[in-house]
Amino acid sequence: MPAGSLRTEAPTVRLFDRMVVAGVGLIGGSLGLAARQRSLVGEVVGYGRGEENLATALARGAVDRYSRCAAEAARGADLLVVAVPVRSTRAVVAQLLPHAAAAVVVIDAGSVKGPVVEALEALVSPPAAFVGCHPIAGTELSGAANAAADLFEGQLCVLTPTARTDARALERVRSLWEGVGMRLESMAADDHDRLLALVSHLPHAVAYALIAAIEGERVGGRDPLAYSGGGLRDTTRIAASPAEMWRDIFLDNRSEALRAIDRFAAALARLRDGVERGDAGALDGDLGRARAARSRLKERRS
Amino acid sequence: MPAGSLRTEAPTVRLFDRMVVAGVGLIGGSLGLAARQRSLVGEVVGYGRGEENLATALARGAVDRYSRCAAEAARGADLLVVAVPVRSTRAVVAQLLPHAAAAVVVIDAGSVKGPVVEALEALVSPPAAFVGCHPIAGTELSGAANAAADLFEGQLCVLTPTARTDARALERVRSLWEGVGMRLESMAADDHDRLLALVSHLPHAVAYALIAAIEGERVGGRDPLAYSGGGLRDTTRIAASPAEMWRDIFLDNRSEALRAIDRFAAALARLRDGVERGDAGALDGDLGRARAARSRLKERRS
Numbered sequence: 001m002p003a004g005s006l007r008t009e010a011p012t013v014r015l016f017d018r019m020v021v022a023g024v025g026l027i028g029g030s031l032g033l034a035a036r037q038r039s040l041v042g043e044v045v046g047y048g049r050g051e052e053n054l055a056t057a058l059a060r061g062a063v064d065r066y067s068r069c070a071a072e073a074a075r076g077a078d079l080l081v082v083a084v085p086v087r088s089t090r091a092v093v094a095q096l097l098p099h100a101a102a103a104v105v106v107i108d109a110g111s112v113k114g115p116v117v118e119a120l121e122a123l124v125s126p127p128a129a130f131v132g133c134h135p136i137a138g139t140e141l142s143g144a145a146n147a148a149a150d151l152f153e154g155q156l157c158v159l160t161p162t163a164r165t166d167a168r169a170l171e172r173v174r175s176l177w178e179g180v181g182m183r184l185e186s187m188a189a190d191d192h193d194r195l196l197a198l199v200s201h202l203p204h205a206v207a208y209a210l211i212a213a214i215e216g217e218r219v220g221g222r223d224p225l226a227y228s229g230g231g232l233r234d235t236t237r238i239a240a241s242p243a244e245m246w247r248d249i250f251l252d253n254r255s256e257a258l259r260a261i262d263r264f265a266a267a268l269a270r271l272r273d274g275v276e277r278g279d280a281g282a283l284d285g286d287l288g289r290a291r292a293a294r295s296r297l298k299e300r301r302s
Numbered sequence: 303m304p305a306g307s308l309r310t311e312a313p314t315v316r317l318f319d320r321m322v323v324a325g326v327g328l329i330g331g332s333l334g335l336a337a338r339q340r341s342l343v344g345e346v347v348g349y350g351r352g353e354e355n356l357a358t359a360l361a362r363g364a365v366d367r368y369s370r371c372a373a374e375a376a377r378g379a380d381l382l383v384v385a386v387p388v389r390s391t392r393a394v395v396a397q398l399l400p401h402a403a404a405a406v407v408v409i410d411a412g413s414v415k416g417p418v419v420e421a422l423e424a425l426v427s428p429p430a431a432f433v434g435c436h437p438i439a440g441t442e443l444s445g446a447a448n449a450a451a452d453l454f455e456g457q458l459c460v461l462t463p464t465a466r467t468d469a470r471a472l473e474r475v476r477s478l479w480e481g482v483g484m485r486l487e488s489m490a491a492d493d494h495d496r497l498l499a500l501v502s503h504l505p506h507a508v509a510y511a512l513i514a515a516i517e518g519e520r521v522g523g524r525d526p527l528a529y530s531g532g533g534l535r536d537t538t539r540i541a542a543s544p545a546e547m548w549r550d551i552f553l554d555n556r557s558e559a560l561r562a563i564d565r566f567a568a569a570l571a572r573l574r575d576g577v578e579r580g581d582a583g584a585l586d587g588d589l590g591r592a593r594a595a596r597s598r599l600k601e602r603r604s
Binding site: 137156158198199208217220240241250261263264278280284 | 526
């Protein structure tokens, strides 16, 4: 390991002896890289379906070893990280849990928390413990090839503990995410799902629909996509995200996703109405307010 | 002028003696910078309403001098560049034209071409000549402070000449845009307006509506914008664009903008329907097709 990749600000403490990462994609792979570089865990074991991606994870240093066999991967694990499409979370935990240490800590990294927390709390019993986590650090990229040790730096991780959550496990999980550079906030799973429906699930639905509305159109034989500038490129970047992952998110957060889409559709209909009526004053007001809100977003994040 | 800012690939030819830029914003200011650095014009004169922006343009080298008086600004000009919100184009040309050289070439830089070309062809008579132009190089930034000499490099400029367009003027205008690094394509104004409604005006409407749908919402007292990641940031970047400019574009390209919004609303409704019905197969297909189209867009532009 190159010395330059070690953090020197604070002495690192080994939080777990053996971390199994199920789904060594962008999030799982980045957590493996970051945790190994910072010596937060003793060993990282990869588990997944695809041999090629697992081999990439190994070559890039995201895992110490990997296995496609649940029993072999999970043996002796005291931390199980499940970073798979949300609808697969329960099944993957069920495969691995019987083979892990009795007091294993189980965390997920999913973009929907309500159904996942409910299913996992029913599945994971003491002395094992589950803590719901959502590190908000994804991009449109996927796979171990795109993992990065600094992916989490300065980003927010939402934790959704419940009355049933083991306090000691929660503390260790907090230390893990803080150890890879994240800011932490705890909230109810339902609040998380409503917030993320607005700021993440809705923009994804909009980006996919935007590309769908344009692709296939022809104007005088011309493909419109050949005439796009930076606006369409940025607006649709997240439509390059994995379809399987977003299908699961929309379906698992269905009522909040629908509610967010309906709010958006109403805002768009209002803007459309101003255009149709040729109402310059209404458009000035609506566009000006949106522009001001966007400026606040920029300030907040810089 | 620093030697490093001169292009050395080809000898530059002075195309116009005196270029007046009305509206020294992102586009007008960048054209002034690029044309001066490459010696494509003898002198650049700024014209506009705001003293502060004009002074910025002068300080940054986008103009040699400026005036807020139409007669003073336009005197002796053989090129008049109008880079103002589209609905102001005709009025600004009417102010300046009487004071310019008789054979002045007039160009615009607007995002809508049909109404502008119609109005300007009625206003500009031989020996003066009008050529409709749309350099597709804008961003959400505005004002002379954000002008850049390399803004146009490698970007597309659409020209919309008609049967009435003077061939010699068209040739000189082509040389100007090519001189600042643009690729050129000519098409009918109506085709331009339909294409741009899809790839530019629609994404702007969507971005403004997306911010409008989220701002003002609170979840358990929390501001959703504080929980956003890179997805919302990129999806809404262009909602920071000037409201006045986009109000004009939507109104001047009304029928095509409405048509594009309706296409998008149908695509979103289809996706919403898949979510509501819990139809994983339909979502897989729709999201997968959109993702593939987005990948083609990326390849095309890289």
